[in-house]
Amino acid sequence: xxxxxxxxxxxxxxxVTVGTTCFDALVKAVDTQGFxxxxxxxxxxxxxxxxxxGSYIPTKSTGEDGSLVVDFFTFSSSIADYLRSAxxxxxxxxxxxxxxxxxxxxxxxxxxxxxxxxxxxxxLAEELAERKHLFCARPQTLYQTIATMNLESLLPYHxxxxxxxxxxxxxxxxxxxx
Numbered sequence: 001x002x003x004x005x006x007x008x009x010x011x012x013x014x015x016v017t018v019g020t021t022c023f024d025a026l027v028k029a030v031d032t033q034g035f036x037x038x039x040x041x042x043x044x045x046x047x048x049x050x051x052x053x054g055s056y057i058p059t060k061s062t063g064e065d066g067s068l069v070v071d072f073f074t075f076s077s078s079i080a081d082y083l084r085s086a087x088x089x090x091x092x093x094x095x096x097x098x099x100x101x102x103x104x105x106x107x108x109x110x111x112x113x114x115x116x117x118x119x120x121x122x123x124l125a126e127e128l129a130e131r132k133h134l135f136c137a138r139p140q141t142l143y144q145t146i147a148t149m150n151l152e153s154l155l156p157y158h159x160x161x162x163x164x165x166x167x168x169x170x171x172x173x174x175x176x177x178x
Contacts, residue, residue: 013046014039015086017079019094024056025139026111027072030090031058036068038146044087045069050079088151090142093121098128102157108134109145133157 016030027049029035039047049058049072063069076082079097083089083104090109091097101108110125122136129136132155137145167177 011046012044012087013048013085014044014088014090015048015050015079015082016090017050017082017097018052018054018092019050019097020052020075021092021094021113022053022055023092023111023113024054025113025115026090026092026142027051027054027056027058029111029139029142031056031070032143035143035146036061036070038143040068042146046071048072048082048086050074050076050082093119093125095121095124098124098134099157099159102128102133103159105156107149107151107154109137109142109149110134111137111139111142114138128157131155 014030016026018026030047030049036047045063046069049070051058051072051074053074058072059070060072061067061070080100083101083106086106088107088109089101090111091101093110093112098108098110110129112119112122112125114122125134125136128134132153134154135145135149171177
């Protein structure tokens with residue numbers, strides 16, 4: 001009887017989110033067999049893709065053949081539960097998704113959408129990667145990032161206290177101190 005317990009894998013989910021945008025390049029990057037094999041080799045069991053407005057439809061898999069279980073959806077009223085249950089998050093570079101994931105202390109790979117014209121989001125992702133709070137990739141470098149990432153090297157993100165800045169602005173505007 002104890003032998004079956006040894007065969008049961010702990011569920012480890014990779015959650016991919018593109019937000020409300022179309023980011024087919026990211027969805028395609030995570031839908032390759034090589035990428036999914038690398039996730040399996042790193043101990044992940046499930047891949048859940050939030051594909052937004054994209055037109056590329058990823059391949060679902062039940063995982064019956066021992067491969068990664070893969071599922072997808074377009075939108076959800078909240079992705080908070082998906083983020084909480086994820087072992088790893090792969091996200092577009094939207095600040096809301098980034099900071100929500102970091103607040104939950106989840107390992108995060110931010111993939112920059114190079115198709116955006118004024119890509120200010122890449123600056124945020126690159127700065128946070130430099131500070132070792134997350135990994136930053138492009139769709140074409142995502143496989144390499146997964147292959148070489150060391151999650152132990154990531155540092156927790158501690159949000160700053162905005163109260164002193166707000167107090168200074170209020171004083172400047174002539175509002176009384178509280």
